Amino acid sequence: MVNLIIDGQHVQAEEGWTILETARYYGIDTIPTLCYREGLTTDSSCRLCVVEIISRGRSRLSASCSYPVQEGIEVRTNSRRVRQARKIIIELLLASCPNSKTLQCLASQYGIKELRFKVEDRGCILCGLCVRMCKEQMQAGAIGFFNRGVDRRVAMPFHVRSDVCRECGACLYICPVCELQCRGPREPGDLCNGCFEAIRIDPFPSRD
Amino acid sequence: MExxxxPEVQVMERYGYERSYLISILHEVQKEYQYLPEQALRNVAAGMGISLVDIYGVATFFKAFSLKPKGKHSIVLCMGTACHVRNSRGLLEEARRFLGIEPGDTTDDLLFSLDTVNCLGACALGPIAVIDGEYHGQMTPAKMERLLKKLAKEEGVRK
Amino acid sequence: MKGSLSSPKDLNEYRKSIQSTKKKFEKVISVCGGTGCHAQNCVQVREEISRELDERLLSDKVMVKFTGCHGFCEMGPLVVIHPAGILYVKVSPSDAQRIIESSVVGDSVIDELLYKDVATGKNFEKEQDVPFYSKQKRLLLAMNGMIDPQNIEDYIAQEGYSALVKALFEMSPEEIIKEVEIAGLRGRGGAGFPTANKWKACRRARARDNIKYILCNADEGDPGAYMDRSLLEGNPHAVIEGMIIGAYAIGATEGFVYVRHEYPLAVENLLKALEQARQLGLLGDNILGSGFSFDIKVSVGGGAFVCGESTALMASIEGRIGEPRVKHIHTAEKGLYNRPTNLNNVETWANVPIIIREGAEAYARIGTEKSRGTKIFSLVGKVRNTGLVEVPMGITLREIIFDIGGGMANGKAFKAVQTGGPSGGCIPESMLDTPVDFERLTEVGSMMGSGGMIVMDESTCMVDIARYFVDFLCEESCGKCVPCREGLKQMRFILDDIVSGRATGKQLELLKELAEVVRDTSLCGLGQTAPNPVLSTIKYFEDEYHEHIEEKRCRAGVCRDLIEYQIDADKCTGCLRCKAQCPVGAVLGEKEKPHHIDLSKCEKCGICYEVCEFGAVLRK
Structure with a gap:
């Protein structure tokens, strides 16, 4: 067993568990995730689950979904530094997908009042859940990532319907942005901030 | 059997269908066709037992590969830092204006392709333009225009 | 060439026979065949020299060697005549005849072809006396000028593969690692991780099927850096020898060199070198009868900067998208194909044979306390002597730029030097006495990086430089994680606003805030270091940012939206030249009357400014 501290609480975890798994096992639900889903491989690409890890007197941010627990480390899942980083990440995501209900709710929860980045609606946050779902659970591999850098996209090869696609719809089912549109009263690019579903979690009882 | x-089959044969040579294989297939045609990529995927999604991902990820046919004349501009501080962007804008295409594209008449590279490592000559494989060092926008005009004239097109 | 050598004794005898054959040549003419000189027609220079020697029936007395890069690219094509060591610069094919006449048949020197120091007007006859070379310490690059990289005999004659013999037959793997540790060798790819620690971890790692890999990173992606290419092109056997020694120390059976496809000559020379080493039994099964087997494959890249990142490089070798993954489990344990893997870059590998051959103590005497040995830099940009320089660690940036580099070209004032490529930073004049050392360069907000050193003068805009690197990284990011992909994109939008005069002070604050989050939360090293060019230019040149934002002014005259071209009526002679060249017809005027520029049409390409012989076009 590995001993560590999460948000001031002494906890034990099995060797090989990630910080996210451990936190959730102990009922600590202050770590939001987007690209992580049980049953799929971990991609660690959205970085929303970053937490502050203090080890040997040094503090740094790391994605909790892939960070294996280590003896003696201290983890802060909701410190000021963590929230600040998550806010920027949510703002970045919203700038590329302003109508997503998931993201609008996250923005409300994190008290984001203003979208400071230039909005370019792409309708996709490239979390890759659909790609992994298609390949790992549906055993199809009909969609994938193409291009790189700012041009990265999810599509079928050559942008034509793939022979291996069975139109099962699993990609749509798992997508955190394309199905649920935010219906809050707002202009395109505005922040909703009004939904009763969005429970504000900020400011959180801070331990830092 | 016949x-x-x-070409892609011969290339795969030569590399023993080994996946660790995939990028080399794609390079050679591209050499054969001057670009990577869809059918050739489909054949490579089938031949090597790699899913089409993976091949297409690799072919679009790496900058060296083009899925569109290239023009007869290639204009390559070095955008390395050493060239940048010596005004390579001026060259690029001139070439872009003259040819009316963006880097990575080919003119509709398939005569010219404009590409940029991140560094040719011949920084002493910067800024550098490589036109049909020939290095032109210490370039300026005016020299660029002259070289392009000459090429266009040879091809009998008005630009 | 000889067949397989089956013992150290065989190799020794072979070396002696090569050396004695070489003795019959009275003179050796070495022509630089590096890429820089290639672009300046060195192939024809060599051909003319060979033809001239043939005609004079001198071919069996004088040898012509087509070598790797000599480093002094500014002055190429370079020709050196040994044993006297006379250096001729900017040689053209038509000079071949008089070179042979005076300096090969005769013993005189052609003054016009010598290097002339601009400041003093003094001519230098010998390569080692030229200021560009005299302050260098050419441990790795020295051989580049002496050997034909396509001929293994040249390398062997220069004591090549003697370190391999020493390692395989006189040392245990642990002793080799200890030696590398005493030498204090640190990774030359940028981060400066102690090489011996890496090797130890990989040696210790358990391989499930006894397969371990060692890799050589030759995917030199930093723009403005070409050290690794020159080593691989000019002296591939040094890298190969280093890798075999490393493999023996670590217990690896297979190696890969991952090389950029943009370096065709390096690939060609490397493949040839591997083939020759294999033929001689220096590579493959039972190397020199030692019982140790190891071979190297070459994997060509596809043009992706992110493949300099270890896990992305490994993915690429496996034939997958070059995307990094999280590495909480170290690649020393699970790397290529999930097997223990050790990765070092070209320059690091090339240091290994020197350490083993000359001994760790001798090596460790060079450099500083924590950074030992030498480092190769590509000194480029607005400096007078562009080229590759190898210097002892601890030398100051000022010495490199002003003593070796000869100061600024065109007499403009120095502004900054950029090291570490897109992951590094810009260092201002006030920090020029910083010694070249892994820690010190990091302290001043830059990093050693792989060795690009781009010199900038007052005509370089620092905001534009920051935007240049962000632009570069937007394309070169793999696009996997959000902070890097979306963060860089937004940083570019903000910088676009700044260089075009649309930005507000608030945006500069947002840029800083964003840069810090990108640094803290990105998945791999590319993203974590991507904000460095922005943060370091803000740190040292914040004034320039404010000028762009508040005064809408670019003092370097680079940012197009903030400048205007005008014609000084007093200076303009009305020659029509600018009018004829203007691609958009924005210059108006008649012959012999002062012209003027229609600013509504002007696209600010600067052609008029460039072609005016009277300095009448002004940039404001």
């Missing part, structure tokens, strides 16, 4: 003469 021997398969498609």
């Amino acid at each position: 021997e398969d003469v498609r």
Whole structure:
């Protein structure tokens, strides 16, 4: 067993568990995730689950979904530094997908009042859940990532319907942005901030 | 059975269908066709037992590969830092204006392709333009225009 | 060439026979065949020299060697005549005849072809006396000028593969690692991780099927850096020898060199070198009868900067998208194909044979306390002597730029030097006495990086430089994680606003805030270091940012939206030249009357400014 501290609480975890798994096992639900889903491989690409890890007197941010627990480390899942980083990440995501209900709710929860980045609606946050779902659970591999850098996209090869696609719809089912549109009263690019579903979690009882 | 003469098949044979040579294989297939045609990529995927999604991902990820046919004349501009501080962007804008295409594209008449590279490592000559494989060092926008005009004239097109 | 050598004794005898054959040549003419000189027609220079020697029936007395890069690219094509060591610069094919006449048949020197120091007007006859070379310490690059990289005999004659013999037959793997540790060798790819620690971890790692890999990173992606290419092109056997020694120390059976496809000559020379080493039994099964087997494959890249990142490089070798993954489990344990893997870059590998051959103590005497040995830099940009320089660690940036580099070209004032490529930073004049050392360069907000050193003068805009690197990284990011992909994109939008005069002070604050989050939360090293060019230019040149934002002014005259071209009526002679060249017809005027520029049409390409012989076009 590995001993560590999460948000001031002494906890034990099995060797090989990630910080996210451990936190959730102990009922600590202050770590939001987007690209992580049980049953799929971990991609660690959205970085929303970053937490502050203090080890040997040094503090740094790391994605909790892939960070294996280590003896003696201290983890802060909701410190000021963590929230600040998550806010920027949510703002970045919203700038590329302003109508997503998931993201609008996250923005409300994190008290984001203003979208400071230039909005370019792409309708996709490239979390890759659909790609992994298609390949790992549906055993199809009909969609994938193409291009790189700012041009990265999810599509079928050559942008034509793939022979291996069975139109099962699993990609749509798992997508955190394309199905649920935010219906809050707002202009395109505005922040909703009004939904009763969005429970504000900020400011959180801070331990830092 | 008749021997398969498609270039991509021969290339795969030569590399023993080994996946660790995939990028080299794609380079050689591209050499054969001057670009990577859809059918050739489909054949490579089938031949090597790699899913089409993976091949297409690799072919679009790396900058060296083009899925569109290239023009007769290639204009390559070095955008390395050493060239940048010596005004390579001026060259690029001139080439872009003259040819009316963006880097990575080819003119509709398939005569000119404009590409940029991140560094040719011949920084002493910067800024550098490589036109049809020939290095032109210490370039300026005016020299660029002159070289392009000359090429266009040879091809009998008005630009 | 000889067949397989089956013992150290065989190799020694072979070396002696090569050396004695070489003795019959009275003179050796070495022509630089590096890429820089290639672009300046060195192939024809060599051909003319060979033809001239043939005609004079001198071919069996004088040898012509087509070598790797000599480093002094500014002055190429370079020709050196040994044993006297006379250096001729900017040689053209038509000079071949008089070179042979005076300096090969005769013993005189052609003054016009010598290097002339601009400041003093003094001519230098010998390569080692030229200021560009005299302050360098050419441990790795020295051989580049002496050997034909396509001929293994040249390398062997220069004591090549003697370190391999020493390692395989006189040392245990642990002793080799200890030696590398005493030498204090640190990774030359940028981060400066102690090489011996890496090797130890990989040696210790358990391989499930006894397969371990060692890799050589030759995917030199930093723009403005070409050290690794020159080593691989000019002296591939040094890298190969280093890798075999490393493999023996670590217990690896297979190696890969991952090389950029943009370096065709390096690939060609490397493949040839591997083939020759294999033929001689220096590579493959039972190397020199030692019982140790190891071979190297070459994997060509596809043009992706992110493949300099270890896990992305490994993915690429496996034939997958070059995307990094999280590495909480170290690649020393699970790397290529999930097997223990050790990765070092070209320059690091090339240091290994020197350490083993000359001994760790001798090596460790060079450099500083924590950074030992030498480092190769590509000194480029607005400096007078562009080229590759190898210097002892601890030398100051000022010495490199002003003593070796000869100061600024065109007499403009120095502004900054950029090291570490897109992951590094810009260092201002006030920090020029910083010694070249892994820690010190990091302290001043830059990093050693792989060795690009781009010199900038007052005509370089620092905001534009920051935007240049962000632009570069937007394309070169793999696009996997959000902070890097979306963060860089937004940083570019903000910088676009700044260089075009649309930005507000608030945006500069947002840029800083964003840069810090990108640094803290990105998945791999590319993203974590991507904000460095922005943060370091803000740190040292914040004034320039404010000028762009508040005064809408670019003092370097680079940012197009903030400048205007005008014609000084007093200076303009009305020659029509600018009018004829203007691609958009924005210059108006008649012959012999002062012209003027229609600013509504002007696209600010600067052609008029460039072609005016009278300095009448002004940039404001």
